[in-house]
Amino acid sequence: MRPPRGGYNTRFAKKCQRSNDTSMSETDKHLNFIEQIVTNDLASGIRERIVTRFPPEPNGYLHIGHAKSICLNFGLAESFGGACHLRFDDTNPEKEDTEYVEAIKRDVQWLGFQWEGEVRYASNYFDQLYAWAQYLIREGKAYVCDLTPEQAREYRGTLTESGKNSPYRERRAEESLDLLERMRQGEFDEGTRSLRAKIDMASGNINLRDPVLYRIRKQHHHQTGDKWCIYPTYDYAHGQGDAIEGVTHSICTLEFADHKPLYDWLIDNLPVPNKPLQYEFGRLNLNYTVTSKRKLKQLVDEGIVDGWDDPRMPTIAGYRRRGYTPASIRKFCEMIGVTRSDGVVDVAMLEHAIRDNLDKNAPRAMCVLNPLKVVLTNYPEDTFEQLTVAGSPNRGDLPNRTLPFGHVVFIEQDDFREEANKKYKRLVLGKRVRLRGAYVIEADKAIKDAGGNIIEVHARIIEGTLGANPEDGVKPKGVIQWVAAHEHTSFEARIYERLFLEEEPTSGGRNFLDAINPDSLRIVSKAIGEIGLAAASVGQGYQFERIGYFCRDSKADTPVFNQTIGLKDSFNKPT
Ligand code: ATP
Numbered sequence: 001m002r003p004p005r006g007g008y009n010t011r012f013a014k015k016c017q018r019s020n021d022t023s024m025s026e027t028d029k030h031l032n033f034i035e036q037i038v039t040n041d042l043a044s045g046i047r048e049r050i051v052t053r054f055p056p057e058p059n060g061y062l063h064i065g066h067a068k069s070i071c072l073n074f075g076l077a078e079s080f081g082g083a084c085h086l087r088f089d090d091t092n093p094e095k096e097d098t099e100y101v102e103a104i105k106r107d108v109q110w111l112g113f114q115w116e117g118e119v120r121y122a123s124n125y126f127d128q129l130y131a132w133a134q135y136l137i138r139e140g141k142a143y144v145c146d147l148t149p150e151q152a153r154e155y156r157g158t159l160t161e162s163g164k165n166s167p168y169r170e171r172r173a174e175e176s177l178d179l180l181e182r183m184r185q186g187e188f189d190e191g192t193r194s195l196r197a198k199i200d201m202a203s204g205n206i207n208l209r210d211p212v213l214y215r216i217r218k219q220h221h222h223q224t225g226d227k228w229c230i231y232p233t234y235d236y237a238h239g240q241g242d243a244i245e246g247v248t249h250s251i252c253t254l255e256f257a258d259h260k261p262l263y264d265w266l267i268d269n270l271p272v273p274n275k276p277l278q279y280e281f282g283r284l285n286l287n288y289t290v291t292s293k294r295k296l297k298q299l300v301d302e303g304i305v306d307g308w309d310d311p312r313m314p315t316i317a318g319y320r321r322r323g324y325t326p327a328s329i330r331k332f333c334e335m336i337g338v339t340r341s342d343g344v345v346d347v348a349m350l351e352h353a354i355r356d357n358l359d360k361n362a363p364r365a366m367c368v369l370n371p372l373k374v375v376l377t378n379y380p381e382d383t384f385e386q387l388t389v390a391g392s393p394n395r396g397d398l399p400n401r402t403l404p405f406g407h408v409v410f411i412e413q414d415d416f417r418e419e420a421n422k423k424y425k426r427l428v429l430g431k432r433v434r435l436r437g438a439y440v441i442e443a444d445k446a447i448k449d450a451g452g453n454i455i456e457v458h459a460r461i462i463e464g465t466l467g468a469n470p471e472d473g474v475k476p477k478g479v480i481q482w483v484a485a486h487e488h489t490s491f492e493a494r495i496y497e498r499l500f501l502e503e504e505p506t507s508g509g510r511n512f513l514d515a516i517n518p519d520s521l522r523i524v525s526k527a528i529g530e531i532g533l534a535a536a537s538v539g540q541g542y543q544f545e546r547i548g549y550f551c552r553d554s555k556a557d558t559p560v561f562n563q564t565i566g567l568k569d570s571f572n573k574p575t
């Protein structure tokens with residue numbers, strides 16, 4: 001097998017290493033079907049170098065489904081020493097905006113990928129596409145049609161019934177050329193004319209029934225301004241954009257399989273400089289999640305969430321704000337793989353990927369969401385210690401943390417009971433518990449308010465229990481977290497549940513908004529944490545011990561921590 005120019009890099013090399021054998025048959029087992037195709041194309045010499053592209057329409061923010069396409073397209077270029085382009089499919093100016101262009105660029109880079117060369121736009125090719133449209137007309141392969149969209153729909157036929165030729169189909173080329181130019185000059189109203197390819201109105205594939213190539217749209221465009229008032233359709237612009245850029249493998253989701261004959265027809269009938277091929281893979285669907293920009297936009301527009309980057313949104317920007325790491329999203333995309341069929345992936349798998357990543361990497365911190373005051377009656381009021389604990393049990397490279405300790409500490413309200421059975425391994429009157437990284441304490445008394453609520457606990461430290469068991473042999477049953485009263489940081493914690501209560505929020509044609517979880521955000525306004533958290537930077541994830549993984553919010557002016565994910569893993573566990 002001949003390696004491509006530039007050689008294979010890590011992912012492919014790793015696959016080879018894993019199989020411990022670089023012969024085709026062994027390594028092939030680990031390749032997905034697209035990697036397999038690329039491997040064959042390079043080995044047979046059909047392609048010298050591969051070029052892929054990621055082609056988002058800038059009409060919304062990228063979501064987790066796009067991450068799959070990004071990892072696939074950019075990943076192939078990386079693995080096989082090729083290139084991946086970022087090309088905005090900007091053929092529908094009405095719904096597009098430069099805000100989305102900027103957000104998409106940021107998200108691709110945040111995921112760890114870099115496109116080759118400049119950012120590209122389908123609109124870069126509008127002049128060439130127009131010239132090729134004229135070419136098709138001259139070749140007798142396209143015509144200007146005067147049917148309105150409604151009439152054209154009637155002529156198109158159905159899945160079971162063939163279509164009828166448009167009365168304008170045999171119009172002379174000169175006339176179509178003239179009309180197309182006048183369409184471009186803005187002479188006609190929207191919907192009065194279109195340019196259509198002349199293919200086959202009786203085709204079993206509706207996409208081949210004289211598809212529209214150009215429509216009149218009197219719209220300002222974010223890239224081309226007011227230069228154009230006719231815009232190419234996606235089908236016309238896409239494959240030709242691929243050809244112009246030298247894309248070799250044009251990878252898209254399965255719903256475009258029916259468009260492939262049209263993709264090929266256009267490439268075959270135009271004097272394009274290069275012949276790309278389209279390949280389709282199964283799109284990512286996640287349960288309890290909506291992956292449609294249109295629906296996500298509705299959540300934003302109707303104020304159901306706080307913008308595209310709301311931490312509950314399945315957008316890349318939302319995951320980033322919530323504390324997901326690029327590595328965890330890439331890992332998830334690797335876990336789900338790439339196949340030829342659509343399926344629904346359990347969102348628990350994505351949650352597992354981030355939990356696993358943070359468990360290994362995140363520094364630990366102690367926090368209390370609902371503080372209960374504990375007065376340590378035998379610990380002097382004027383004595384303060386600095387205790388030292390590890391940054392994380394899994395990261396020897398992290399610096400130790402320093403925890404101030406004194407006469408009063410706070411614990412979680414849930415971690416104290418006056419009485420409890422043996423299963424409750426926290427603080428109980430007359431019993432002992434260890435304060436993580438500090439002393440064993442024993443509770444003596446609960447102080448209550450007029451309503452009978454416990455507002456304070458009096459306890460004693462057991463001497464000599466810093467890093468040692470009690471000398472009297474009475475060991476504590478459990479370990480709980482705590483925060484010093486005299487020195488700590490205060491913040492708001494935002495705890496998230498899934499945004500949808502239903503596994504398939506969009507199934508059965510129902511309104512997906514009916515499946516919204518009304519309790520998807522819980523705000524804990526008076527949380528406190530160890531003092532080191534005052535310096536937490538945005539993007540740094542922490543494990544708040546015994547609570548979950550958290551990350552400082554990037555937007556709020558006051559200190560806010562978003563819960564990334566809880567500690568309990570439901571993935572692959574019997575429920
Ligand atoms: P949406 O339906 O959310 O608007 P889209 O397909 O219209 O998605 P594009 O901006 O056109 O969005 O998508 C850019 C690329 O990402 C396309 O190649 C598309 O096939 C791919 N893509 C979009 N959604 C998914 C998904 N759920 N899984 C995998 N790839 C996806």
Ligand code: MG
Binds near residue numbers: 057
């Ligand atoms: Mg699209």
